[in-house]
Amino acid sequence: MDVKRIAVIGSGLMGSGIAYVSAWNGYDVTINDIKQEYVDSGMDRIRNDVMTGIDKGKMSMTEAEGLIGRMKGNVDLEAAVKDADLVIEAIFENMDVKKEVFGRIDAAAPSHTILATNTSSLSIDELASSTKRPDKFIGMHYFSPVAAMKLLEIVVGDKTSSETIAIAEAVGAKQNKTTVRAKNSPGFIVNRILMPVLRESILLYEQGVATMEELDTAMVAGAKFAAGPFALGDFVGLDVAFNAMSTLYRELGDCFKPPETLKKLVDAGHLGNKTKKGFYDYSGKGPAPEPYKGVDRDWLVTRVSMPVIREAMILVDDGIANKEDIDKAMILGASFPEGPFAMAQRVGMDKVKTEITKLHEELGECYSVPKMLQ
Ligand SMILES: NC(=O)c1ccc[n+]([C@@H]2O[C@H](COP(=O)([O-])OP(=O)(O)OC[C@H]3O[C@@H](n4cnc5c(N)ncnc54)[C@H](O)[C@@H]3O)[C@@H](O)[C@H]2O)c1
Structure with missing residues (x-):
């Protein structure tokens, strides 16, 4: 027709x-x-x-x-x-x-x-x-x-x-x-793969591993992202990010549970740029940025990127989308500098497998090794 x-x-x-x-x-x-x-x-x-x-x-x-x-x-x-x-x-x-x-x-x-x-x-x-x-x-x-x-x-x-x-x-x-x-599956491609970037970054911040500025700088300067996860969250709207993550949490379980920091900001009406306060303060009267924790930038990039590559691999394992479409979607829909599969290829599949295995051993089932790496 x-x-x-x-x-x-x-x-x-x-x-x-x-x-x-x-x-x-x-x-x-x-x-x-x-x-x-x-x-x-x-x-x-x-x-x-x-x-x-x-x-x-x-x-x-x-x-x-x-x-x-x-x-x-x-x-x-x-x-x-x-x-x-x-x-x-x-x-x-x-x-x-x-x-x-x-x-x-x-x-x-x-x-x-x-x-x-x-x-x-x-x-x-x-x-x-x-x-x-x-x-x-x-x-x-x-x-x-x-x-x-x-x-x-x-x-x-x-x-x-x-x-x-x-x-x-x-x-x-x-x-x-x-x-x-x-x-048809929760978050389709872009929202499903984008959420781990924000979630992992917030968890690292909550654990005191790195400050928000430090994580944003690592992803921009080290991973060539157009914006860091916190700045991007504030730009998109923390209510929008919270709703997207909550859908994934409801449909896919605890591995997508919105972190407390995000929930508290949304409950307080701090939704990002549009309310002049979110992860960052845009009123010009906010506190001075926290001093950097001094964690290695490459380590941070790897720590945030691996769960993203893992999520992309699970979409392929589960027959939801193919590698080419996933890479295209993340570049065009989320301004990734390269798709997760191109990233995995560049880093080397052996290293990806080693890093995800390490995360799995340290942090449990939310970081299990995708079938395609086994
Ligand atoms: N905003 C985004 O960034 C975005 C991106 C992708 C998809 N979406 C999806 O697109 C849809 C619309 O989002 P939006 O941001 O344009 O919302 P919006 O609030 O700007 O517009 C929704 C419009 O639908 C109208 N409407 C409500 N009930 C109606 C009815 N029974 N018949 C006809 N019109 C009706 C409303 O009056 C309103 O004008 C949602 O499902 C949203 O999840 C939004």
Whole structure:
């Protein structure tokens, strides 16, 4: 099937971004929300993106008019999906609300229509169960800001058909995204592999092994990360990081338990840059940084990187994603300087095995050696 018309449900941050990249790349788009004022603010965001495109010389006036001409907004869900070939849902992250909305979409959309969700953390299979077409149900997980981020995770449910996967990947390619495939599982690829970076760093800090600044400096200067784990956590939002880690904790168990320091900051409303306080203080009145503990930088980089490589290997062991897609996803979705498998190759598989075995012996089952290394 050749997708021509896309309905985007939810005109918030993600929905307006998805609508923008769709209309920009030639699709007819209907954007839907529960109130006209929400649709209007989504359309305003899209117009702003268009103006930025024009200002930067990426888009001509004629192209901008074409893009806006391909967009419609409405507050009637059934009308929004009735002639869509693909529906992409981007409403609140709430299972019950999403299931109710998908039940209605399923009843109103033509039988050929593919239904996609942009959920970050909910099960694709459970969402699909609210429809009578689980074979035509798929996850299309975009990253924020949608216009700038190249990555699109295609999340495949138990019953998703290969035709549905091919259609979602073709739409992603036409939207100018690099697609990677993941089987439905908590955190998909990027969030699952990113969480150990933050969790391990916080645990090392809590154990008094290194200060936050010391860990951030090690990962930036030593591992060439664009930002250290604490600075990145503050930038993303500690509530967002806590929710992502809590999903993994709920689904995968204690090895993903959010550390106390993170929980306390979130409970106190210290959410990072947006509240001017998180791991760091951005008010200009914070305490002076703690003196460095003086731990070896290479040791720190290895100590934080090994659990990340381990997590990537477990995804392959469990058939969730392949090595190439994992490396691509971490570079494009999390700004890693190189993918975990490229990193393992560079360090040497023997050393990776030795280091993870050491962690396993010292710290227990959360650091068990992945099958592919045994
Ligand atoms: N924000 C991110 O960085 C990010 C990244 C990837 C995925 N996601 C996922 O994308 C989804 C949307 O996130 P967001 O950040 O755009 O949220 P948002 O709060 O900015 O927007 C959600 C929009 O959905 C609308 N909505 C709620 N119920 C609706 C309904 N029944 N019908 C139509 N519209 C409805 C709301 O009015 C709101 O405008 C979530 O599932 C989130 O997990 C978010």
